[in-house]
Amino acid sequence: MKKILITGALGQIGSELTMKLRDMYGSNNIIGSGINKRKTEVTETGPFEIVDVTNAKEIYEAAKKHNVDWIVHLAAILSATGEKKPELAWNVNMNGLYNILEVARENGCGVFTPSSIAAFGPSTPKDNTPQDTLQRPETMYGVTKVAGELLCDYYFKKYGVDTRGVRFPGLISYKTLPGGGTTDYAVHIYYEALKNKRYTSPIARGTYMDMMYMPDAIDAIINLMEADGAKLTHRNAFNVTAMSFEPNEIYNEIKRHIPDFQMDYDVDENLQKIADSWPNSLNDTMARDEWGWNPKYDLAKMTQDMLEKLKTKI
Numbered sequence: 001m002k003k004i005l006i007t008g009a010l011g012q013i014g015s016e017l018t019m020k021l022r023d024m025y026g027s028n029n030i031i032g033s034g035i036n037k038r039k040t041e042v043t044e045t046g047p048f049e050i051v052d053v054t055n056a057k058e059i060y061e062a063a064k065k066h067n068v069d070w071i072v073h074l075a076a077i078l079s080a081t082g083e084k085k086p087e088l089a090w091n092v093n094m095n096g097l098y099n100i101l102e103v104a105r106e107n108g109c110g111v112f113t114p115s116s117i118a119a120f121g122p123s124t125p126k127d128n129t130p131q132d133t134l135q136r137p138e139t140m141y142g143v144t145k146v147a148g149e150l151l152c153d154y155y156f157k158k159y160g161v162d163t164r165g166v167r168f169p170g171l172i173s174y175k176t177l178p179g180g181g182t183t184d185y186a187v188h189i190y191y192e193a194l195k196n197k198r199y200t201s202p203i204a205r206g207t208y209m210d211m212m213y214m215p216d217a218i219d220a221i222i223n224l225m226e227a228d229g230a231k232l233t234h235r236n237a238f239n240v241t242a243m244s245f246e247p248n249e250i251y252n253e254i255k256r257h258i259p260d261f262q263m264d265y266d267v268d269e270n271l272q273k274i275a276d277s278w279p280n281s282l283n284d285t286m287a288r289d290e291w292g293w294n295p296k297y298d299l300a301k302m303t304q305d306m307l308e309k310l311k312t313k314i
């Protein structure tokens, strides 16, 4: 039976992944952790540890106490916050990952940690971006993601640590708000459409970015972790995507459900500079071929579900 330690378990991905894995493997086998603790279903339905990933001892003690065989490492500083606080982003994203990999090496654990479309930069082919291509990101977040991919591959090749990851696009969900991302607009627009029937987009019309609904992201993590490692040619990290859209397209899809919804633009130049440096659309053929990646939600199906679920939440 898998015993899994999840860092960043109170975050946008962690809060949903922890509950899904507890349903699958039993609550006591899924240990949530975070830099602090607040009362949520994650802290109340199974083991939870206070872990600051920049403190190797805290990671080691949590991994040893629960005798885990996998670490899902989600704690990170995202792109927009990373540009405001680059030193913090380097410390959490790089030193935190190094600590996780060292604990995994010493304890024989596997490690899943996500990369991002942010691992690509302005010189990367923008459309149908290949799995193996130029990666020269110009954000601190992107630098930590490329370096993180290389570090995870190093630990696999040099020490045999079973490291796996995916390059996530923008993730959209209704349970836990994202924090500090460039793609957060694609979550906030749903809340504002329901609450105020108005939204001002910080991202310019025509700015395409890859996106994915959280249920598909959770399936990607679980399916890659469950995949037969012997059949993986790539490891860190797989391109995965479900859709690519620009603000006017998500606005029009929401408008199909809320006809008097209005949107205007007040472009945030810092966010726009980051968004412009990322691909328009990824090629995720390798993930489909090597471990059966197959997303279920497109923009229409996601919008239907997001609005339905948020109506009961707001």
Ligand code: VAH
Residues within 6 Å of the ligand: 078, 079, 080, 116, 117, 118, 141, 168, 169, 170, 171, 178, 180, 181, 182, 183, 184
């Ligand atoms: C961010 N949501 O905006 C994250 C993600 C692809 C973007 O890495 O920073």
